[in-house]
Amino acid sequence: MLRYLPRHRRAIAVGGATLVAGQALAAYAPQLLRHALAALDRGVAGFEAATARDAAVRFAAAYVAAVFVQGLLGFLTRRTLIGASRRFERDLKRDVFDHLVALPLSWFDRVRTGDLLSRLTSDVEAVRFSVGPGVMYLAQTAVKLPAAVVAMVAMEWRLALLVLVPLAGIAVVVRRLSPSVLARSRAVQDRLGDLSTKAQESFSGARVVRAYALEEREKDAFRGLNERLVTETLGLARSRAFLSGGLRLTGDLALLAVVAWGGRQVMGGTTDAPTLVAFLFYLDMLLWPMISFGYVLASFQRASAALGRLDAVLSTAPEPATTLPPAPPRPLRGALSVRGLTFSYPGAARPALQDLSVEVPAGSVLAVVGPVGSGKSTFVSLLARLRDVPPGTVLLDGTDVDALPLGTLRAAFAFVPQDAFLFSASIRENVAYGARGTPDPARLAAAVDAAGLAAEVAAFPAGLETVVGERGITLSGGQRQRATIARALASDAPVLVVDDALSAVDTRTEARILDALRHARAGRTAVVVAHRLSTVRDADRIVVLDGGRVAESGTHDELLAHGGWYARTWRLQRLHAELEDLA
Ligand SMILES: Nc1ncnc2c1ncn2[C@@H]1O[C@H](COP(=O)(O)OP(=O)(O)O)[C@@H](O)[C@H]1O
Ligand SMILES: [Mg+2]
Structure with a gap:
C-alpha cells in the first residue's frame, strides 16, 4: 500500500491542508454565531442598541463567510483526496491485472474465474473506500473532535460533559452493531454471487437445459437462491434500521439533555442563551463524525480482508522470464x-x-x-x-x-x-x-x-x-x-x-x-x-x-x-x- 503513496503526495498535501483548515474553521464557526447572538442579547437589553446591531451583523457576516469558505475547503478536500483514491484504485487494478496475466498457467488451474473477477473489482473497491473516504472521514474527525471539545469545555465544561457522554455512546453503539451489519452485507454479496452464478450457468447451459427438459428444475433452483437472497437482504435492512434508529434516538436524547439542563442553567443565569445555541450547533456537528467513526472502522476491517485476498495474488511469483542465465539472442530456426x-x-x-x-x-x-x-x-x-x-x-x-x-x-x-x-x-x-x-x-x-x-x-x-x-x-x-x-x-x-x-x-x-x-x-x-x-x-x-x-x-x-x-x-x-x- 505504501508504495502507492509517493505518487499522490501533492494531492495528499493539498487535501490534507484544506482538510485541516476546513475542519478547524468548522469547529470555530459556532463561536462567531455565539458572539453575534451575544451582541443581539445586549441590544435587546437596551445597551448601545446601534453598536450592538452593527456588531451582531459583523459577526453574522463573518459566520456566513466562514461557512462559505468551509464549504469551499470541503469541496477542495473531497476533490483532491477522493480523486487521488480513484487514481490509486486505477493503479491497483492495473497492477493486479498485470500480475494475473503474468501468473503461470498452473495457477489458473486452481482458481475460479468468478473469484478472480471479484478480487479485481469489489476487493479493489473495498481498499479504495478505506484509503479514500475512510481515511478522509477519520482525519476530519481527528481534527474536528478535539477542536470542538476544547471549545465546548472552555465555554461550559459541565454542559460539555453532558453532550460528550451520549455522543461517545453513539460511537460505542456503532462499533458494536456494525460488525453484524458488515457480516450481513457480506452474506448478501455472497448470495448475490450464488444467484448470478446460477443464472449464468442456466443461460450458458441453455442447450443442455432444453435438451433434457430441465427448465422446471432450473426455475426451482433459481427461486430457492432468490429466496435466500431476500432473506439475507431483509436481515440486513433490519440491522440497518435498528442501527440508524438507535443512533437517531441517542442523538435526540443528547439534544434533550442539552436543552433541558442547559435551559435551566440559562434561566438560573449560570450560562447565557448564545452559549446554549453554540452548544446545539456543536452537538449537531459532532453527530455525524461519531456515527461515521464506527462505519469507517468497519470499512477498515473489510479493506484488510480484501487486501489479504489481493496480496495472495500479488505475492504469487509470476512466471520467470528465464530460469537459467539467458542465452545470447539469435534468430530461431525451430529445431x-x-x-x-x-x-x-x-x-x-x-x-x-x-x-x-x-x-x-x-x-x-x-x-x-x-x-x-x-x-x-x-x-x-x-x-x-x-x-x-x-x-x-x-x-x-x-x-x-x-x-x-x-x-x-x-x-x-x-x-x-x-x-x-x-x-x-x-x-x-x-x-x-x-x-x-x-x-x-x-x-x-x-x-x-x-x-x-x-x-x-x-x-x-x-x-x-x-x-x-x-x-x-x-x-x-x-x-x-x-x-x-x-x-x-x-x-x-x-x-x-x-x-x-x-x-x-x-x-x-x-x-x-x-x-x-x-x-x-x-x-x-x-x-x-x-x-x-x-x-x-x-x-x-x-x-x-x-x-x-x-x-x-x-x-x-x-x-x-x-x-x-x-x-x-x-x-x-x-x-x-x-x-x-x-x-
Ligand atoms: N491441467 C491438468 N491438471 C492435471 N492433470 C491433467 C491436466 N491436463 C491433463 N491432465 C492429465 O494428464 C494426462 C494426459 O492428458 P492430455 O495431455 O490432455 O492427453 P491427450 O491430449 O493425449 O488426450 C491425463 O491423465 C489427464 O487427466
Ligand atoms: Mg489432448
Whole structure:
C-alpha cells in the first residue's frame, strides 16, 4: 500500500491542508454565531442598541463567510483526496491485472474465474473506500473532535460533559452493531454471487437445459437462491434500521439533555442563551463524525480482508522470464529436441509424460498420435514452456527453453490449441491476434484462405469484420477451429503446433487444410497432434504415445511394418473410411 503513496503526495498535501483548515474553521464557526447572538442579547437589553446591531451583523457576516469558505475547503478536500483514491484504485487494478496475466498457467488451474473477477473489482473497491473516504472521514474527525471539545469545555465544561457522554455512546453503539451489519452485507454479496452464478450457468447451459427438459428444475433452483437472497437482504435492512434508529434516538436524547439542563442553567443565569445555541450547533456537528467513526472502522476491517485476498495474488511469483542465465539472442530456426522428459501435474498420482525423447529437425514435421489421455496435449504445451519443465529436457535450436526469455520462446510458436477459443471480436481481429505488430491485410486474407474459411467468411454479412462470440454470430465448432488455424498461419513463428485441431472438420476439408498447411508451412517446423492417422501419414516422423511413454516411433511405413497400435488403428480407420464411402 505504501508504495502507492509517493505518487499522490501533492494531492495528499493539498487535501490534507484544506482538510485541516476546513475542519478547524468548522469547529470555530459556532463561536462567531455565539458572539453575534451575544451582541443581539445586549441590544435587546437596551445597551448601545446601534453598536450592538452593527456588531451582531459583523459577526453574522463573518459566520456566513466562514461557512462559505468551509464549504469551499470541503469541496477542495473531497476533490483532491477522493480523486487521488480513484487514481490509486486505477493503479491497483492495473497492477493486479498485470500480475494475473503474468501468473503461470498452473495457477489458473486452481482458481475460479468468478473469484478472480471479484478480487479485481469489489476487493479493489473495498481498499479504495478505506484509503479514500475512510481515511478522509477519520482525519476530519481527528481534527474536528478535539477542536470542538476544547471549545465546548472552555465555554461550559459541565454542559460539555453532558453532550460528550451520549455522543461517545453513539460511537460505542456503532462499533458494536456494525460488525453484524458488515457480516450481513457480506452474506448478501455472497448470495448475490450464488444467484448470478446460477443464472449464468442456466443461460450458458441453455442447450443442455432444453435438451433434457430441465427448465422446471432450473426455475426451482433459481427461486430457492432468490429466496435466500431476500432473506439475507431483509436481515440486513433490519440491522440497518435498528442501527440508524438507535443512533437517531441517542442523538435526540443528547439534544434533550442539552436543552433541558442547559435551559435551566440559562434561566438560573449560570450560562447565557448564545452559549446554549453554540452548544446545539456543536452537538449537531459532532453527530455525524461519531456515527461515521464506527462505519469507517468497519470499512477498515473489510479493506484488510480484501487486501489479504489481493496480496495472495500479488505475492504469487509470476512466471520467470528465464530460469537459467539467458542465452545470447539469435534468430530461431525451430529445431526441437526433447531429452528424457518426465512431467507430472501437481498432485497427480503418476506422471503425464515419462522419459520422453524425440528430435525434430528444423523444417520437419513431427506427428504425435495415441489414445485419449496418453499425454499428447501435455507434450505440445511443454514445448513452449506453458508449464515448467526440468532443465535440459526441452531445447529449441539447441538452447534449453529455460534459458530463452519467455517472450522470445513463445513468439517462436504459433499454437492451435485443442479447444478453439475466440475473443468477442471480429474474425479479422481474431486472426490478426497471431501476427505481432500491424498485420498485413493480404497476409490475413491468405491465412483465412489457407485455413479453408474464406468462402464461409465471404458469405457472412460483414465478411472479415463479422463479430463472433458473445456479442456477434456463433460459429460452428469446425469454423471456430479453422479460425484458430488461420490465427496460427497469420503468424510467421518458426514452429507451428496444432493440437488435434483437425478432428472437428470433415475428411475433405481436412485434406484441403493439410494441403494449404503444407504450402503455408514453407520451411517451418510443425508438430501436429492428430486423431485421424490419414492426417499424419506424410509426417517426417510419427510418435505414438501411450500412458505418457513413447510406444512406437518412425515413419508411416515403418510403423505399419512394426504392426503395433499404429498399424491396428490405421487398418481400423481405413475400414471405417471405406464403409463411409460405401454408405
Ligand atoms: N491441467 C491438468 N491438471 C492435471 N492433470 C491433467 C491436466 N491436463 C491433463 N491432465 C492429465 O494428464 C494426462 C494426459 O492428458 P492430455 O495431455 O490432455 O492427453 P491427450 O491430449 O493425449 O488426450 C491425463 O491423465 C489427464 O487427466
Ligand atoms: Mg489432448
